[in-house]
Amino acid sequence: MAKSEDGIxxxxxxxxxxxxxxxxxxxxxxxxxxxxxxxxxxxxxxxxATGNNDIYAAAWIGIFVGFALLAxxxxxxxxxxxxxxxxxxxxxxxxxxxxAFEMASCITAVAHRDAxxxxxxxxxxxxxxxxxxxxxTADVTNAWNKLMVKNHCCGVxxxxxxxxxxxxxxxxxxxxxxxxxxxxxVTDAKGSPTNxxxxxxxxxxxxxxxxxxxxxxxxxxxxxxxxxxxGFAILCWTFCVLLGTMFYWSRIEY
Amino acid sequence: MVAAGRSHGDxxxxxxxxxxxxxxxxxxxxxxxxxxxxxxxxxxxxxxxxLAKKFLEGQTTTTTFVLEQPRCAxxxxxxxxxxxxxxxxxxxxxxxxxxxxxxxxxxxRAFQNFLNGTNAYMTLGTTTxxxxxxxxxxxxxxxxxxxxxxxAHDKDVPTCNGPLPGPGPYRVKFLAFNGSEPVKETQWSExxxxxxxxxxGDIPASDGKHSAxxxxxxxxxxxxxxxxxxxxVAMMISGGxxxxxxxxxxxxxxxxxxxxxTHHVYDQPAARL
Numbered sequence: 001m002a003k004s005e006d007g008i009x010x011x012x013x014x015x016x017x018x019x020x021x022x023x024x025x026x027x028x029x030x031x032x033x034x035x036x037x038x039x040x041x042x043x044x045x046x047x048x049a050t051g052n053n054d055i056y057a058a059a060w061i062g063i064f065v066g067f068a069l070l071a072x073x074x075x076x077x078x079x080x081x082x083x084x085x086x087x088x089x090x091x092x093x094x095x096x097x098x099x100a101f102e103m104a105s106c107i108t109a110v111a112h113r114d115a116x117x118x119x120x121x122x123x124x125x126x127x128x129x130x131x132x133x134x135x136x137t138a139d140v141t142n143a144w145n146k147l148m149v150k151n152h153c154c155g156v157x158x159x160x161x162x163x164x165x166x167x168x169x170x171x172x173x174x175x176x177x178x179x180x181x182x183x184x185x186v187t188d189a190k191g192s193p194t195n196x197x198x199x200x201x202x203x204x205x206x207x208x209x210x211x212x213x214x215x216x217x218x219x220x221x222x223x224x225x226x227x228x229x230x231g232f233a234i235l236c237w238t239f240c241v242l243l244g245t246m247f248y249w250s251r252i253e254y
Numbered sequence: 255m256v257a258a259g260r261s262h263g264d265x266x267x268x269x270x271x272x273x274x275x276x277x278x279x280x281x282x283x284x285x286x287x288x289x290x291x292x293x294x295x296x297x298x299x300x301x302x303x304x305l306a307k308k309f310l311e312g313q314t315t316t317t318t319f320v321l322e323q324p325r326c327a328x329x330x331x332x333x334x335x336x337x338x339x340x341x342x343x344x345x346x347x348x349x350x351x352x353x354x355x356x357x358x359x360x361x362x363r364a365f366q367n368f369l370n371g372t373n374a375y376m377t378l379g380t381t382t383x384x385x386x387x388x389x390x391x392x393x394x395x396x397x398x399x400x401x402x403x404x405x406a407h408d409k410d411v412p413t414c415n416g417p418l419p420g421p422g423p424y425r426v427k428f429l430a431f432n433g434s435e436p437v438k439e440t441q442w443s444e445x446x447x448x449x450x451x452x453x454x455g456d457i458p459a460s461d462g463k464h465s466a467x468x469x470x471x472x473x474x475x476x477x478x479x480x481x482x483x484x485x486x487v488a489m490m491i492s493g494g495x496x497x498x499x500x501x502x503x504x505x506x507x508x509x510x511x512x513x514x515x516t517h518h519v520y521d522q523p524a525a526r527l
Contacts, residue, residue: 083495090490096482103475110468119457126454163315166451175317176403176417201320201398202311209311210511232471246485250492 011248012080017074026069032230033062036223039075042150043216045143050124050240052116058109060226062217068235072098076241080248088249095242099235106231113224118213122156122165130169130181144212145183154184158203158252161211184208191243269352296354301327303426303443306396316449317491318400324428325395326387329440337382339430343399344374346445349425352438363471364412365405369419376429377415399426423447432514 036059047053072095079087128140148154155161162169169181177200177214184207193199198206209246275508304314306320313320330337340358356362358376368375378397379449389395399415418424423445430438 030441031514042432069513089489089493096479096486099479099482102480107468107472108473112463114465114468123454123457129309159311165451166455170451173437174403174417175315176401179312179315179318192427197356199314201396202313203394204309204312206312211297225520232475235475235478240483243485249489 008248012083015080015241015244015248016077018237018244019073019080020232022076022238022241023070023073025237026066026073028066029069029234030063030066032226033059033066036226041219042147043143045139046124046147046216047116049122049128049140050069050116051121052112055109055112055116055223058105058112059223060099061105061108062078062227062231065098065105065231068098068101069095069238075163075243078247083252085249085252088245088252092242092245092249093247095238095245099238099242104236106228106235107242109228109231113220113228116217116220118156118211120154121213121216122161125156126161126165126167126169128168130167130172140184147209147215148181148183149187151212151215152186152208152230153210153215154180154208155209155211156213158209159184160206180207239244259488262422297438298428299327299329299438299440301428302441303428305446308394308396310396312398313399313449314446316421317419318398319446319448321399321426322473323385323389323395323396323397324440325385327385327428327440328430329387330382330430334382334432337430338379339382339385339428340376340396341378341399342374342376342427343368344425344427345369346425348373349442354439357434358431359412361412364405364409364415365414366409366412369422375412377413379413394433402408418448420450421450423443473495 004253037056041047041128044053047055072091075087076091076095079091124140128137128145130141163175164182169178173181179200179202182193182199185193185196185250186206186208188194193206195203195206301324303324304322304324310320312318324339328339342352344352352374358379359366360374363374363376364372365375365377378399400417403414403417404416405411408414425445426443428440429436
């Protein structure tokens with residue numbers, strides 16, 4: 001009897017510790033997701049245009065899951081210390097619901113990150129960049145222009161995107177005058193190209209040689225890792241705590 | 255000269271002229287041309303035009319290409335002020351019977367008629383002082399063929415350096431004129447093929463593959479969730495079954511034991527007497 005009493009005491013202590021960790025992780029998850037959602041991304045119009053901004057939905061779910069984890073961890077600590085079966089049952093059920101939501105958030109983040117291939121952006125850029133429409137097409141053009149000028153890059157894989165593929169841009173601008181958009185040219189302090197002829201020739205130093213895909217994918221990768229894999233780690237820990245709680249529940253009487 | 259002498263001696267009675275023509279036609283005509291050429295000073299130099307050697311992103315685009323300038327290709331004297339060097343751009347089939355005497359600006363050599371009546375045009379005419387020799391190694395000496403869009407449809411500018419009409423291939427050479435006579439030419443270049451644009455509908459939007467990470471994450475989380483659900487169901491069932499409680503330890507509350515005094519113990523002594 002004494003031995004099992006000790007064992008249960010240890011279990012109780014572990015469960016309290018586990019819930020404390022869950023609470024802290026919940027706060028961290030909320031903070032991280034708020035950071036991702038609030039950071040202004042230059043290329044958000046591009047994601048919107050591809051219809052792939054669900055990666056932000058995953059972050060929004062993460063914010064609320066974080067709060068829920070914090071609240072439930074406090075409930076869990078109270079329930080374990082009081083050894084109240086009803087409270088423990090409520091705790092377990094609510095934790096399972098939170099687990100399901102967080103699972104959805106992780107899978108969404110990773111799946112949508114996988115969908116953001118270079119070809120997706122390339123196709124959208126060739127279809128929409130340079131058109132003189134309003135609304136979404138103008139947004140895409142402006143977003144690409146800002147992206148290229150700010151990050152010193154050109155196209156998705158490089159300026160040769162506009163040579164290797166037909167595009168809406170090519171329909172409105174002749175190849176001889178615009179082998180690639182003039183936003184790919186190195187500009188001086190006033191914002192005009194330093195040497196337009198050298199830029200059109202493709203002389204190194206007068207145009208931006210690198211593609212913009214790395215600039216776009218790097219924050220998306222960090223975002224996906226932050227939301228999905230941190231969420232996964234929390235869920236693994238939560239799984240252990242919940243199993244322990246179920247075992248604890250089965251060992252106490254009313 | 256020896257060959258000419260032999261053919262002259264090969265006359266036969268009956269039809270002297272035709273016999274002479276048949277046996278000597280193969281050797282006489284090129285010789286005559288050579289005589290003509292050397293008499294007028296027409297030379298073919300050994301220089302071959304080539305695409306720009308230094309790395310340039312726009313070395314070939316869909317309608318333009320960049321050539322090295324023909325520096326030190328022609329060895330002209332200082333006083334050749336009437337010399338103009340022209341670039342000839344031709345379709346490959348025009349090379350074999352190319353007529354050097356057609357002047358630049360004529361309808362057979364007009365840019366606007368290229369591939370639409372004629373198979374060669376001449377452009378980028380310039381005097382010799384634009385190609386000084388020796389070349390300063392610091393300078394980037396290139397010619398962009400196809401860069402002028404303003405005169406592409408202007409019939410008044412037949413020597414327009416307009417954008418090329420298609421991906422080619424093309425062959426080029428440089429031809430120097432003294433006034434209206436061709437005097438020197440370079441070799442024909444190799445075939446120059448321009449870029450061809452693929453329609454963007456051909457790009458696959460997504461390859462539909464899921465990364466290993468996503469599959470692992472989904473699988474592991476699904477298994478964990480399933481285990482937890484099973485545990486919850488087991489909890490519900492066992493909770494419903496043992497309402498009497500089968501605990502192996504007691505709650506840490508104070509257990510009070512009550513002592514009962516039964517009243518009938520005190521009533522018995524009266525009955526015994």
